[in-house]
Amino acid sequence: MNVLIVGGGPSGVSAGLWLLKKGIKPILFEKRTFPRDKLCGGLITPKGREELSLLNISYNHIAFEPPYINISDGADLNLRFKNxxxxxxxxxxxxxDLLIDEYVKRGGILKENQEITDINTEKKYIINAQGQEYFYDVLVIGEGAGGRLRKRLNQTKLQNALCLEHKKKDEFSCDDEKSINVYFLDDKPGYAWRFENRDETVTGIGSLLDYTDLKNKFNNIFGEAGKLKGAFVPYGIQPSQSNIQDVYFVGDAGGYVNSLLGEGISYGIASGRALVDIIVNKDNSLDCVLRKNLRFYLSLRNLFFSKSLSKLNINLLKKYEEFAIFICKEFILRSDFSVYGYKKLLQHFWRYKIGR
Structure with a gap:
């Protein structure tokens, strides 16, 4: 089976690694050269750790675990808890860079500086910027939210949020005081973040706003920060697959993103695993579970930002702070959607209410 992958981000590489585990050697195309940076807060949740463990990827030497987490609406609600x-x-x-190195070490074929500009689905080949043609049996598209192939295929346009980000090196840092900070916007669906890594702080904001309005919000929250990096991410949508035979989307390209936090790494990697199960085993059960979990986040986002309910939601979360922290930990961050997870939720809520 000749499988081509377009895009060298976590979702595309995940698909490549899972294909290799199944005995299929794919070719992966990346338009830039590794190492290259991306606009991303860099959040890895327990869901992401689990997916990386399944791939036998050791990455803790490049990861940092801040001791605290803060979640706020910038006004009335301020939750602070231990990480x-x-x-x-x-x-x-x-x-x-670590992921792509593993992909190559395990036998995957990588073609860097190869921007794919067009596709012929009838004859099943893609074309790069130099006019070279590559034929496929299966095509996996993981080129991100703003990729050109989705447009070429006349697929439904994703609802993308604009994100702006700034990184600042920390000359003097105390790891014991660092935190992960998420601020939900008060008037629009969206969020801002301040992620305090080991030697740098990443501040950013994402919402369904234009550049000027979003930059003004960024400045109001964090102050003037100079030049900001920008990119689009899918936001507030259900994941969607291609309706073209043997062409599939993974990661941001398919909308596999947590609609509440905008977290994409964990679900992007998971979408690669789910897709390979579809390609190799004709089994979409993993993809169905993934979509169901992401649907929960979309519902939670819509509830949280509902114009008629948002103030009520904030007041309830503030009143029942202990329960709010539990929801943040177990469902929003840990992503425990198992029967056991829901049982814990009910037990915790019942015990909390009885205790009052």
Whole structure:
């Protein structure tokens, strides 16, 4: 089976690694040269750790685990709790380089500086910027939210949020005081973040706003920060697959993103595993579970940002702070959607209410 992968991010490389485990040697095309950086807060949740463990990827030497987590709406709600569930931060330049090295070491074929500009689905080949043609049996597209192939294929346009980000080196740092900070916007669906890594702080913001309005919000929250890096990410949508035979999307290209936090690494890697199960075993059960979990986040986002309910939601979370922290840990960050997870939720809520 001749499988081509377009895009060398975590989702594309995950698909490549899983194909190699199944005895299929894919060819992966990346338009830039590794190492290269990406706009990304670098959040790795327990879901991501689990997916990386399944791939036998050792990455802890490039990860940092801040001791605290803060979640706020910038006004009334301020939740602060210990990071005892293992949320980690990575730098995308290092992380993506590590993943692609593993892919090559395990036998995958990598073609760098190869921007794919067009596709012929009838004859099943892709074309790079130099006019070279590559034929496929199966094509995996992991080129991100703003990729050109989705447009070429006339697929439904993704609803993308604009994200702006700034990185600053920390000359003097105390790891014991560092934290992961998420600020939900008060008037628009979206969020801002301040992720305090070992030797740098990453501040950013993402929402369905234009550049000027989003930059003004960034400046209001964090102050003037100079030049900001920008990119689009899928936001507030259900994941969607291609309707073209033997062409598939993974990661941001398919909308596999946590709609509440905008977290894409963990679910991007998971989408690669789920897709290979579809390609090799004709089994979409993993993909169905993944979509169901992401649907929960979309529902939670819509509830949280509902114009008629948002103030009520904030007041309830503030009143029941202990329960709010539990939800943040177990569902928003740990992503425990198992029967056991829901049982814990009910037990915790019942015990909490009885205790009052």
């Amino acid at each position: 005892d569930i293992g949320i980690q931060l990575i730098k995308r330049e290092q992380f993506d």
